[in-house]
Amino acid sequence: VKQAGRNGIAFFDPEMEARVRQRHALQLALAQAIDGGGLQLYLQPQVDARGHTVGAEALLRWPQPGGRFVSPAEFIPLAEESGLILPLGAWVLEHTATLLARWQTEPALARLRLAVNVSPRQFREADFVDRVAEVLRRHRLPAQHLELEITESVFLGDLEEARRTLQRLKALGVTLALDDFGTGYSSLSYLAELPFDVIKIDQHFVARLPQRRRADLAIVSTIIALGRKLGTTVLAEGVETAEQAEYLVTHGCHLLQGYHFGRPMPIESFERGLGAA
Ligand code: C2E
Ligand code: CA
Ligand code: CA
Ligand code: CA
Numbered sequence: 592v593k594q595a596g597r598n599g600i601a602f603f604d605p606e607m608e609a610r611v612r613q614r615h616a617l618q619l620a621l622a623q624a625i626d627g628g629g630l631q632l633y634l635q636p637q638v639d640a641r642g643h644t645v646g647a648e649a650l651l652r653w654p655q656p657g658g659r660f661v662s663p664a665e666f667i668p669l670a671e672e673s674g675l676i677l678p679l680g681a682w683v684l685e686h687t688a689t690l691l692a693r694w695q696t697e698p699a700l701a702r703l704r705l706a707v708n709v710s711p712r713q714f715r716e717a718d719f720v721d722r723v724a725e726v727l728r729r730h731r732l733p734a735q736h737l738e739l740e741i742t743e744s745v746f747l748g749d750l751e752e753a754r755r756t757l758q759r760l761k762a763l764g765v766t767l768a769l770d771d772f773g774t775g776y777s778s779l780s781y782l783a784e785l786p787f788d789v790i791k792i793d794q795h796f797v798a799r800l801p802q803r804r805r806a807d808l809a810i811v812s813t814i815i816a817l818g819r820k821l822g823t824t825v826l827a828e829g830v831e832t833a834e835q836a837e838y839l840v841t842h843g844c845h846l847l848q849g850y851h852f853g854r855p856m857p858i859e860s861f862e863r864g865l866g867a868a
Pocket of ligand 4: 771
């Protein structure tokens with residue numbers, strides 16, 4: 592691999608070579624972590640307007656020796672690229688289903704929803720819906736307690752195909768959430784036409800609320816109003832302050848998620864916080 596790259600950048604550039612090696616090492620380590628029990632799910636509470644926990648989002652954590660974590664923001668893109676996202680996504684689905692099944696026997700937890708992130712590549716797999724159906728069946732789960740968070744990027748490809756997949760998932764009874772709404776390729780027509788139960792206002796907009804710029808306030812209040820008119824539950828993520836929470840609730844936002852209510856935490860901490868055994 593010593594030819595010049597596409598832009599005339601030599602690939603033997605030692606820095607670039609080091610980066611390629613590092614990515615490769617990270618991919619190998621991730622593959623081992625998936626198989627060898629090296630991954631964990633953390634849970635972040637989702638609360639209603641009164642601050643009562645109604646569910647949680649499952650977020651992957653990859654602990655390293657020495658107590659450090661590799662952030663999912665770092666390894667999810669790598670997993671997408673390498674195809675590892677498929678075994679990884681399967682691992683997440685299986686573990687959330689196992690957890691939900693256990694919650695069904697715990698009065699303090701049985702009514703909670705558990706949201707999982709679905710990567711675009713995972714969503715586009717031909718057998719994705721069948722896998723979800725199989726997991727629901729095998730664990731005897733109330734389907735609506737499993738929430739799938741999907742980003743708008745799945746609509747960049749074949750929109751009709753994406754619509755069919757969503758409708759098949761909807762038919763299973765699972766809850767569908769549109770993640771990171773307002774970023775990237777947002778289109779209001781997605782909201783109106785597609786069977787989402789929840790829209791998640793991206794944390795980027797929430798973070799800007801305290802600056803009280805008219806444009807930001809207008810965007811947030813408009814998303815909430817639109818969601819409500821369409822009969823969709825509106826959730827704001829990245830809520831860090833009481834002031835943000837109050838603005839959102841006052842404008843009719845149904846659900847909130849963010850450091851103000853709880854950081855992503857180990858499963859046991861989340862369960863203990865709700866008074867479960
Ligand atoms: P996301 O789905 O948008 O998740 C929200 C991110 O915001 C999480 O970062 C969460 O820890 C963080 N967050 C929550 N509350 C606050 C807050 O109040 N302030 C700020 N500044 N941040 C907050 P995290 O856990 O590092 O995950 C990053 C991204 O990695 C996620 O973004 C998601 O896209 C992806 N990801 C995480 N777990 C999974 C997974 O199991 N599967 C897939 N496909 N992607 C995942
Ligand atoms: Ca998410
Ligand atoms: Ca999000
Ligand atoms: Ca995001």
